[in-house]
Amino acid sequence: MTSVNGRVIGLAHHAGRAVAERVVGRHGLSFLGHLALRAAITQDGPLAPEELAGRLTHDLKGDHTLSQQAVDSLTAQGYLEYDDAWLLRPTDAGRDLFATVTTEVAEVSARLYAGLSEEELAVTGRVLELVTERANAELAEPAA
Structure with a gap:
C-alpha cells in the first residue's frame, strides 16, 4: 500500500x-480562467477585479x-463584465460556459473517483483539508 x-x-x-486543463481548454479557457469564472459565479455579488485576482493568487499560491x-x-472574452460601480459580474455567456465546463469536468471526475467508497473519499477529504490548513499556517509564518 x-x-x-x-x-x-x-x-x-x-x-x-x-x-481539467484539457477539458477547459477545449472551450478556450485557461485553468486559471476557469477558477476565476467559478469564483465570480459562486460569489454573492460583484467583485472588484483586484479582489477576484487576489483570491486566485491566495488559493493557488x-x-x-x-x-x-x-x-x-475573461472580461475580454465577454464572460465577465463591469457594472456601474466598476465591479465584475459574470455575463450570461460566462454562466453558460461555466455550466457546460462544470458538467464535463464532473463527468471526468466521476470516472476518476469511480470505485472509491464514500468512507475512502471522506477520509481522504479530511486528510487533504488538514494538510492544506497546516501548509497555509506554515506559509503565514515569516520565512526563516
Missing part, C-alpha cells in the same frame, strides 16, 4: 489538473500577475 506524502498528493493534483491576466482575459 502506498503511504500518503507530498509526492503522492502532488502527483494526484498535477494529473487531475492536467485532465501563485503569481498575482497571472491571476490578473486570467481575470482580464
Whole structure:
C-alpha cells in the first residue's frame, strides 16, 4: 500500500489538473480562467477585479500577475463584465460556459473517483483539508 506524502498528493493534483486543463481548454479557457469564472459565479455579488485576482493568487499560491491576466482575459472574452460601480459580474455567456465546463469536468471526475467508497473519499477529504490548513499556517509564518 502506498503511504500518503507530498509526492503522492502532488502527483494526484498535477494529473487531475492536467485532465481539467484539457477539458477547459477545449472551450478556450485557461485553468486559471476557469477558477476565476467559478469564483465570480459562486460569489454573492460583484467583485472588484483586484479582489477576484487576489483570491486566485491566495488559493493557488501563485503569481498575482497571472491571476490578473486570467481575470482580464475573461472580461475580454465577454464572460465577465463591469457594472456601474466598476465591479465584475459574470455575463450570461460566462454562466453558460461555466455550466457546460462544470458538467464535463464532473463527468471526468466521476470516472476518476469511480470505485472509491464514500468512507475512502471522506477520509481522504479530511486528510487533504488538514494538510492544506497546516501548509497555509506554515506559509503565514515569516520565512526563516
